[in-house]
Amino acid sequence: MxxxxxxxxxxxxxxxxxxxxxxxxxxxxxxxxxxxxxxxxxxxxxxxxxxxxxxxxxxxxxxxxxxxxxxxxxxIPMPGRMIHNISGQNAFQPYGKENEAIYSVxxxxxxxxxxxxxxxxxxxxxxxxxxxxxxxxxxxxxxxxxxxxxxxxxxxxxxxxxxxxxxxxxxxxxxxxxxxxxxxFYLDHGYKELTIPPAADGKHRINPEALHIWPRGNFMMIALPNADGSFTATLFLPFEGDISFRQIRNDEDVVAFFQRYFPDTVELMPDLVQDFNRNPTSSLIxxxxxxxxxxxxxxxxxxxxxxxxxxxxxxxxxxxxxxxxxxxxxxxxxxxxxxxxxxxxxxxxxxxxxxxxxxxxNFIEMRDLVADPKFLLRKKITAWLHEKYPSDFMPVYSMVTFSNTPYHRALQEDDAQNRLFDSILAIPDVESEWNSEAVDNVFKNWLKTR
Ligand SMILES: Cc1cc2nc3c(=O)[nH]c(=O)nc-3n(C[C@H](O)[C@H](O)[C@H](O)COP(=O)(O)OP(=O)(O)OC[C@H]3O[C@@H](n4cnc5c(N)ncnc54)[C@H](O)[C@@H]3O)c2cc1C
Structure with a gap:
């Protein structure tokens, strides 16, 4: 046998x-x-x-x-994402409830x-x-x-x-x-890895307890912490077009691109130009x-x-x-x-x-939406509904990341929650009424039709 x-x-x-x-x-x-x-x-x-x-x-x-x-x-636990706006302001968004984290390995x-x-x-x-x-x-x-x-x-x-x-x-x-x-199929975007080395004292130069995101509309950079005090940053950028890998032709272009779109990272990456030239631009299939x-x-x-x-x-x-x-x-x-x-x-x-x-x-969410006020409002209402109706409503991100719910069910739920939020975000003055009875009623009706 x-x-x-x-x-x-x-x-x-x-x-x-x-x-x-x-x-x-x-x-x-x-x-x-x-x-x-x-x-x-x-x-x-x-x-x-x-x-x-x-x-x-x-x-x-x-x-x-x-x-x-x-x-x-x-x-390394990453309980949330740190959004780096182009103006230099940072905002932390938790991924889930307290004690829930994704881990950088x-x-x-x-x-x-x-x-x-x-x-x-x-x-x-x-x-x-x-x-x-x-x-x-x-x-x-x-x-x-x-x-x-x-x-x-x-x-x-x-x-x-x-x-x-x-x-x-x-x-x-x-x-x-x-x-x-x-x-x-291949994405129109490619990626390139860059390094944020440890500070002189060996520690991380930015908060290690977060996945860092620099959302810039059609492109973005992210960074995950490593145990040695460094971060691996990944730039996702279209291969072709006005803002693209193709347009970054020499060392001056590299520096100008980062100074323009990721100004807070320039001093974090002393080897930026060498890394950029040495590391391949890879595709995503x-x-x-x-x-x-x-x-x-x-x-x-x-x-x-x-x-x-x-x-x-x-x-x-x-x-x-x-x-x-x-x-x-x-x-x-x-x-x-x-x-x-x-x-x-x-x-x-x-x-x-x-x-x-x-x-x-999620690519659209990460590069485009995490800095969008409507998206942030949706996140706030999502967290509120999850708190209020824990057995009837789970954020799709949590379902995918913090549970073992089959992915096909998470996708169905994503479609259903998109319909729910189309209705909720159409409520007049929802920005100030985000936890109102009107939102609650829309949610209860949605539950019946789901
Ligand atoms: C930029 C980037 C970031 C990512 N981030 C994450 C993340 O944060 N979390 C996550 O869960 N996933 C992430 N992934 C996805 C993850 O890397 C893959 O899903 C994972 O590596 C798949 O593992 P695998 O063993 O199936 O394939 P692979 O890791 O590709 O391993 C395949 C192995 O097969 C070998 N091989 C290939 N061809 C042959 C052959 N003909 N004969 C013999 N051996 C062969 C290769 O050498 C390799 O060792 C990321 C991917 C990319 C590109």
């Missing part, structure tokens, strides 16, 4: 290494193939954001994997920890510098290019978990099969596909199934939730993969589509 408990995991990023831990705990012989060198010996060479916001769904999976304590020690640190834990199981074998070239959909085989030898190898693989990210090679194989739906599986023996998890834009801070959290849900289904249905894999795909793919849509919507 044990001999038949074998699995191949393609990609040892965040989701692949976590899912390997889950499989190892179930006693599977797991072969993990990863394109990059082993970061346990070579160190982490992340090209992408070096910290990530972790929230409830991520923590739940981390806890199930038994490593919450290690990760929590280096996670190191991408490299988390991946390394997960790899170490996965590697501590004797039933896990890693193959680094092995790039998957595709999975055979006709027979249970998978092909890799071994970068250490330049040889191509084909391996038997009756059960494959593809966690090889947004440009998944395994998914490309599935895209050639009948009735596999696939859509990808959304991937929707369905089903996430092939014949009950190949399953896409994480970004390979549902890459999303980062504006809800949910990409990794959603990938980790895939692991929790799949593991729970195995508990309920037994390890009968030919049934569990299609059932997982059927039940859960709509949640991937929903968080992709919510993440797009």
């Amino acid at each position: 044990r001999e038949s408990k074998t699995a191949v995991v393609v990609g040892a990023g965040l989701v692949g290494s976590l899912w390997t831990v889950f499989l190892a705990r179930r006693g599977y012989q797991v072969k993990v193939f990863e394109r990059r060198p082993d970061m346990r010996s070579s160190g982490y060479k992340g090209g992408r954001s070096i910290n990530l916001a972790m929230s409830e769904r991520g923590w739940r999976a981390i806890e199930k994997a038994g490593i919450r304590d290690q990760i929590e020690k280096v996670a 190191s991408r490299g640190g988390l991946n390394l920890e997960l790899l170490r834990i996965a590697g501590s199981y004797p039933n896990v074998e890693f193959y680094f510098e092995h790039q998957c070239l595709g999975a055979d959909t006709g027979k249970p085989e998978i092909t890799f290019l071994d970068h250490t030898t330049g040889q191509t190898k084909t391996t038997e693989a009756p059960l494959i978990f593809a966690t090889d990210g947004a440009h998944s090679a395994v998914r490309y194989s599935l895209q050639r099969t009948d009735r596999f739906n696939y859509r990808q 959304t991937v929707n596909c369905d089903p996430w599986q092939w014949q009950g023996r190949i399953l896409l998890l994480g970004d390979s199934a549902h890459a999303i834009v980062p504006f809800y801070g949910q990409g990794m959290n959603a990938g980790f939730e895939d692991c929790t849900i799949l593991d729970n289904m195995l508990d309920e249905m037994g390890e009968n993969w030919s049934e569990v894999i299609p059932a997982f795909s059927r039940a859960h793919s709509r949640n991937g589509h929903a968080i992709a849509e919510l993440a797009q919507r």
Whole structure:
């Protein structure tokens, strides 16, 4: 029986290494193939954001994997967002209720920890510098290019978990099969990472207990704290257009751009020009596909199934939730993969589509609305309604971030609450009557029609 408990995991990023831990705990012989060198010996060479916001769904999976304590020690709580207006004024907006926070965690640190834990199981074998070239959909085989030898190898693989990210090679194989739906699109905006180094005393230069946002209409910058006293800032800007990456052509343009739009950050970033020139301008892709599986023996998890834009801070959290849900289904249905894999795909793919849509919507909120008086009024009324009717009304942000409510339900709720606020914000003088009986009545009527 044990001999038949074998699995191949393609990609040892965040989701692949976590899912390997889950499989190892179930006693599977797991072969993990990863394109990059082993970061346990070579160190982490992340090209992408070096910290990530972790929230409830991520923590739940981390806890199930038994490593919450290690990760929590280096996670920095961010109970709210700090809005930096162009005039230099700052405003703090809590994310949820007291004691609710999202956490800044190191991408490299988390991946390394997960790899170490996965590697501590004797039933896990890693193959680094092995790039998957595709999975055979006709027979249970998978092909890799071994970068250490330049040889191509084909391996038997009756059960494959593809966690090889947004440009998944395994998914490309599935895209050639009948009735596999696939859509990808790029945002007009790209992103570039910059660093706010620690102050001379080693401390953070701005409040570390917040996710900082500089909303500027069609573009924005954000910054998340790191445990070493620095912040990783990310500039999101259109690739083309009047205000765009294309218009920033030389060192003088970099300085002029920041002095004009982010004046309070210029002195926080002494290496701004070097960082700007050295760091790549990266694109942002959304991937929707369905089903996430092939014949009950190949399953896409994480970004390979549902890459999303980062504006809800949910990409990794959603990938980790895939692991929790799949593991729970195995508990309920037994390890009968030919049934569990299609059932997982059927039940859960709509949640991937929903968080992709919510993440797009949150981009507008972050870059445009957080400084808009109507939006702030809506936030105030939302908090009031949540306080008054805690079991009937939960803010969508809390549902996504601080609960495990399926994303497709959160999306339905977002649509419903948008309708509610269209009516509330149309009440005459609502700015001064925001907690009035009139608002209460609109809310009660909305509850009946929901
Ligand atoms: C700017 C930015 C900010 C983000 N912020 C957040 C945030 O705050 N919170 C959050 O939850 N999410 C965030 N995300 C999303 C998050 O980074 C991803 O959702 C997460 O990394 C997905 O994990 P994954 O393991 O599925 O894919 P990846 O992290 O992409 O890992 C894929 C792994 O597969 C390997 N691989 C790729 N191709 C092959 C191949 N052919 N063969 C073998 N191996 C291969 C790669 O080397 C890599 O190790 C952000 C993303 C971006 C771009």
